[in-house]
Amino acid sequence: MASPDPVLDKDGVxxxxxxxxxxxxxxxxxxxxxxxxxxxxxxxxxxxxLPGTVRVxxxxxxxxxxxxxxxxxxxxPEGFDGEPSFLDLARGSDEELDGVIAEYQEAFTWWRRNDxxxxxxxxxxxxxxxxxxxxxxxxxxxxxxxxxAMRETSLGLVPDxxxxxxxxxxxxxxxxxxICVTGxxxxxxxxxxxxxxxxxxxxxxxxxxxxxLTAALVAAPRDAVIETKALLRGVAGxxxxxxxxxxxxxxGRRLRDLAGVGE
Numbered sequence: 001m002a003s004p005d006p007v008l009d010k011d012g013v014x015x016x017x018x019x020x021x022x023x024x025x026x027x028x029x030x031x032x033x034x035x036x037x038x039x040x041x042x043x044x045x046x047x048x049x050l051p052g053t054v055r056v057x058x059x060x061x062x063x064x065x066x067x068x069x070x071x072x073x074x075x076x077p078e079g080f081d082g083e084p085s086f087l088d089l090a091r092g093s094d095e096e097l098d099g100v101i102a103e104y105q106e107a108f109t110w111w112r113r114n115d116x117x118x119x120x121x122x123x124x125x126x127x128x129x130x131x132x133x134x135x136x137x138x139x140x141x142x143x144x145x146x147x148x149a150m151r152e153t154s155l156g157l158v159p160d161x162x163x164x165x166x167x168x169x170x171x172x173x174x175x176x177x178x179i180c181v182t183g184x185x186x187x188x189x190x191x192x193x194x195x196x197x198x199x200x201x202x203x204x205x206x207x208x209x210x211x212x213l214t215a216a217l218v219a220a221p222r223d224a225v226i227e228t229k230a231l232l233r234g235v236a237g238x239x240x241x242x243x244x245x246x247x248x249x250x251x252g253r254r255l256r257d258l259a260g261v262g263e
Contacts, residue, residue, distance in 0.1 A: 013042035029063025047110035067130030132163030
């Protein structure tokens with residue numbers, strides 16, 4: 001079967017849509033899908049270009065690595081063509097630097113929208129920004145050669161691309177601190193055991209496993225999935241009693257919809 005024509009294909013990011021399933025692919029395998037500001041803008045644009053029919057978004061990387069992290073060219077005096085180098089940004093005001101980082105973060109924020117379920121298919125290296133991009137998704141299916149690592153602290157930096165919140169939510173504060181501060185690699189078996197990965201499979205089975213998961217996600221009624229995701233995402237900010245109230249409200253909406261009764 002022929003692949004659908006890309007909705008977006010630029011700066012190392014390709015978006016294709018096949019009915020209810022969209023696929024976002026990092027397309028620079030020669031550089032192990034290293035990330036840059038241009039790639040981040042393309043990722044943010046991919047989120048904006050999603051048709052309303054899309055229910056599941058699969059994120060994958062071409063080649064042997066999902067993403068080896070930030071392109072080190074960012075730290076050179078010349079930076080990227082047409083972009084301020086990170087060294088130049090560091091010389092700006094606090095407000096300017098904060099605004100630029102906020103713009104970069106937009107590439108990582110839309111994956112948890114309530115109207116979609118996002119699945120990262122991760123093989124090989126997922127380091128630094130690559131790790132945080134995998135963490136941006138709702139679910140992660142990993143190949144048995146996966147190597148997660150948060151290397152920012154080792155470079156004198158901090159993880160700033162929205163990865164700290166999901167990491168702590170998945171593995172707990174103590175484990176997250178240890179992973180970030182040591183910068184060590186976390187492989188497939190450990191990833192599944194501590195909750196980073198929903199499923200770990202042999203490399204050759206990664207695509208099939210993601211297809212099976214995607215089919216199961218799409219099979220559930222869309223509105224029920226949206227309400228359930230919103231309920232689960234809100235747990236951290238609610239007390240037990242507040243969550244009970246939220247559950248009742250969500251179920252009431254679903255029952256009225258199923259019965260064809262208006263508000």
